[in-house]
Amino acid sequence: MTNPRKIIIDTDPGQDDAVAILLALASPDEIEVLGITAVAGNVPLPLTQKNARIVCELAGKPDVPVYAGCDAPLARKLVTAEHVHGKTGLDGPTLPDPVMPLQDGHGVEFIIDTLRREPADSVTLCPLGPLTNIATALQTAPDIAPRIREIVLMGGAYFQVGNITPAAEFNIYVDPEAADIVFKSGVPITVMPLDVTHRALVTPDRNSAFRTLGNRVGQAVAEMTDFFERFDIEKYGSEGAPLHDPCVTAYLIRPDLFSGRHVNVEIETQGRLTTGMTVADWWGVSGRAPNATFMGNIDDDGFFALLNERLARL
Ligand code: RIB
Ligand code: CA
Numbered sequence: 001m002t003n004p005r006k007i008i009i010d011t012d013p014g015q016d017d018a019v020a021i022l023l024a025l026a027s028p029d030e031i032e033v034l035g036i037t038a039v040a041g042n043v044p045l046p047l048t049q050k051n052a053r054i055v056c057e058l059a060g061k062p063d064v065p066v067y068a069g070c071d072a073p074l075a076r077k078l079v080t081a082e083h084v085h086g087k088t089g090l091d092g093p094t095l096p097d098p099v100m101p102l103q104d105g106h107g108v109e110f111i112i113d114t115l116r117r118e119p120a121d122s123v124t125l126c127p128l129g130p131l132t133n134i135a136t137a138l139q140t141a142p143d144i145a146p147r148i149r150e151i152v153l154m155g156g157a158y159f160q161v162g163n164i165t166p167a168a169e170f171n172i173y174v175d176p177e178a179a180d181i182v183f184k185s186g187v188p189i190t191v192m193p194l195d196v197t198h199r200a201l202v203t204p205d206r207n208s209a210f211r212t213l214g215n216r217v218g219q220a221v222a223e224m225t226d227f228f229e230r231f232d233i234e235k236y237g238s239e240g241a242p243l244h245d246p247c248v249t250a251y252l253i254r255p256d257l258f259s260g261r262h263v264n265v266e267i268e269t270q271g272r273l274t275t276g277m278t279v280a281d282w283w284g285v286s287g288r289a290p291n292a293t294f295m296g297n298i299d300d301d302g303f304f305a306l307l308n309e310r311l312a313r314l
Contacts, residue, residue, distance in 0.1 A: 012041025
């Protein structure tokens with residue numbers, strides 16, 4: 001048994017972020033969550049930091065340190081997604097307000113301090129929202145870049161194009177300047193784009209399987225995914241909501257569930273119609289050096305089997 005992988009989850013909960021956090025906290029043999037940093041994204045920062053704490057308490061893990069990070073993108077006005085996630089960002093289940101405290105100090109400082117304290121190449125960053133906190137940490141403390149083991153993020157799209165504009169996926173679109181900094185950082189990056197997450201659909205059977213886990217977490221996850229699937233079914237006509245962010249934490253536990261290519265990915269920051277697009281050179285035509293492993297496929301049945309097995313533990 002190898003030691004659990006040390007991670008920092010950077011997140012904008014968001015129902016799918018919540019499931020990603022629950023999966024990580026249910027898997028202590030594989031994942032050690034050093035802390036959670038909230039970022040503005042799906043909903044404003046006061047709600048994402050509160051929701052992160054709600055989810056930790058739902059998991060029965062009130063000792064996980066949760067920090068508030070950046071409340072706005074580097075250079076743009078914040079765009080939020082209440083139309084998908086509801087006014088609270090965690091609509092669906094009725095969950096109690098958090099009792100656990102928000103940590104003092106800024107989330108970006110926590111990221112920097114943790115990477116400087118922990119052995120080099122031992123900490124993985126897992127961004128599940130806009131990359132504002134990660135980019136700010138890299139800009140503030142360039143010395144941390146070579147110390148990061150890997151960045152495993154949910155964001156971007158290639159064959160699945162955009163979900164917030166015709167060309168861009170939400171996390172990248174909200175802060176394209178931050179994404180550009182991260183993808184040019186030289187840190188090993190693994191990307192879970194819409195190309196993969198749109199294959200991780202919560203069908204009615206899969207939703208029922210959450211509900212019959214027989215615990216509070218299963219019921220809450222079923223109600224969360226019931227809520228935010230209404231948007232995706234109407235938009236895509238899909239048979240259920242895509243579980244975007246849990247693909248990140250599932251990858252840390254079972255990388256064999258995913259496959260992709262190591263390609264060049266650049267971020268469009270100037271496009272009149274394409275700002276926020278992840279320009280993934282899937283066919284290797286640009287001559288630009290590969291800088292990210294861009295996932296293209298998922299064993300979705302295996303993914304949901306893992307989710308059910310782990311969520312049942314909480
Ligand atoms: O486009 C999907 C991403 O945007 C997910 O991370 C979801 O939580 C939202 O943040
Ligand atoms: Ca998210």
